[in-house]
Amino acid sequence: MKGISFATATRRDLEHCVEIMMDSILGEEYFSRELAVALIAQGISRKEITAARGPEGEMLGFFRLVLDGVFLVFAYVHLFAVKSSHRGIGIGSQLLAEAERQIRKEESYPDIKKSFLLVGKLNRKAKAFYEKHGYTRIATMHDLFSKGDTEFLMMKELALGKIKAAKA
Numbered sequence: 001m002k003g004i005s006f007a008t009a010t011r012r013d014l015e016h017c018v019e020i021m022m023d024s025i026l027g028e029e030y031f032s033r034e035l036a037v038a039l040i041a042q043g044i045s046r047k048e049i050t051a052a053r054g055p056e057g058e059m060l061g062f063f064r065l066v067l068d069g070v071f072l073v074f075a076y077v078h079l080f081a082v083k084s085s086h087r088g089i090g091i092g093s094q095l096l097a098e099a100e101r102q103i104r105k106e107e108s109y110p111d112i113k114k115s116f117l118l119v120g121k122l123n124r125k126a127k128a129f130y131e132k133h134g135y136t137r138i139a140t141m142h143d144l145f146s147k148g149d150t151e152f153l154m155m156k157e158l159a160l161g162k163i164k165a166a167k168a
Contacts, residue, residue, distance in 0.1 A: 003055035004091065006098045009044050009062060013051050016059040017044075017081075024081045025123055030145070039064075039079060049079075050102070052095050060086050061095050065102055070116040075103040077117040096133055104158050113158040121150040130154050 009017060017040045021027050027036060043049040043064040052061045061082035069076025077099050082092045103113050117135065119127045127137075131154075139153040 004060065004094050005053050006050050007053070008047050009049035009051040011044060013059060014041055014044060017049065017051070017062050020059065020061060020083050021079060021081045023084045025126070026079065026081055029120065043079065050098060052091060059083070060091050063095055063099050065099050067103070067106060073110050074114045074116055077115055080117070092129060093133065100158055115156045115158055117154050118151045119154055121152060127152065
């Protein structure tokens with residue numbers, strides 16, 4: 001889809017993000033509305049949520065990016081969701097590319113930029129989507145959030161960071 005813009009979400013985006021999330025597998029399987037509101041509000045206050053908007057300004061999707069979310073140094077893509085009426089037309093790919101762009105532009109440690117995310121074992125579409133975009137499963141975690149919940153930790157090595165590349 002053409003004409004998508006990305007911007008840091010603000011408080012006025014909270015309800016739109018919650019609605020998109022609750023109308024996804026995240027809302028159906030993982031998060032209550034109350035928890036979704038709390039997590040998204042926290043992400044907005046920390047400027048960790050990026051919203052994708054269409055040409056008319058309509059919110060189409062969002063993600064939360066915690067730049068030091070894995071081992072306190074690697075990026076963790078969290079709460080990734082696309083509006084149900086706009087799935088399957090490339091918005092998710094553009095959102096993921098934007099997350100990876102933000103990770104690559106960070107000039108701090110570590111030298112090798114990597115992106116991590118979790119995908120539920122039963123969420124085959126998401127797993128296939130991330131694999132198509134270069135992510136590989138590096139661990140299987142049983143009973144991670146609740147009994148019977150199996151999650152796959154996926155990772156993609158993005159590139160050398162700017163500091164290391166400049167020295168090379």
